[in-house]
Amino acid sequence: MSGSSDGRSSDRGALAGDILAGLTVLSFGALIYLVFFVAPMEEQMGIAQKIFYIHVPSAIAMYAGFTCAAAGGFMYLWKRDDRWDALAATGAEVGAFFCMLVLVTGPLWGRKAWGYYWVWDPRLTSTLLTGMIYLGYLSLRSVGNPGETEKRFAAALALVGFPLLFLIKYSVQRWSGQHPVVITGNGDGIAPEMMPALVCGFVSFSLLCSWMLLVRYRVERQRQILRGLEITAAERGLEIR
């Protein structure tokens, strides 16, 4: 790839980042308005039910992040292109971020709904397990400058974690457990007046996830380019330190 096309790509990335940033801020403003001033109070749980509007969209963003990690890992193993490795690292980090949100907001909701923060329910346990796998991935990546072997091993780990996403999704249907299934196919799990806030939550968190993926991917590519230049300089015997 030539320098000028790199520059154009960088400009387009910066512009896309600015547009996504603006849309994300606007959509979160709308989300807060809809959650606190439009969506009605839930009968049983009261105000704590409003945690739902960030918990569920965070889970969807977590799926998106980890799917990017697995797709990037798969493509890296196939093509051995550093851009796919950057996508995998970015997806794992963003997915782990949203997994953390899910694992913090869920127990806060559960404290009100169930009376305790944590139960070893199939969905909660599988979510925790998935988060730990991708934390392992990030730990592996954080050890110095990852070489070819580390990258391949990390890519395989990202692929190992991927089937667990289906386990999280279908664990409630398969083994029941305490985790509620509010969003159903026939749409009777949530009051119609609560839908605008939930839909806005999905849009807002999708935009936030996309923004995070974009900015983190660009930084990861910069770091890869920097590492490549340092290696080239060292091979040519240049004293760059």
Place this chain on the structure above:
Amino acid sequence: MKKWLLVFALLLPGVCLVQGAFLVQPASAQTETTESADPESREAGFRSVTGPEVEQVPGGALLLGAYGFAWIATLLFFGRVHRMSSATASELDRLRKTVESLESR
């Protein structure tokens, strides 16, 4: 300037959120726990409660905890990415200058 605008844009909804949460919090949630004024008398014996035997969980505090955590974590994420980006840019700049100085010799 652009960075400060972004921080302001991220903080403003946070302030609105806290204000909104307080506005919609039911009055009963603020007086959910009634404790004896004397701690020693509480541990001296057990008395049965009068009224509904339901544990009152402060929903407003849980809500603020959840939204506040999400907000702070998001700010920290972008702060970290910004620091990484700045460090990488300065390293690239340093490397470019070093290469240029070596070429000019």
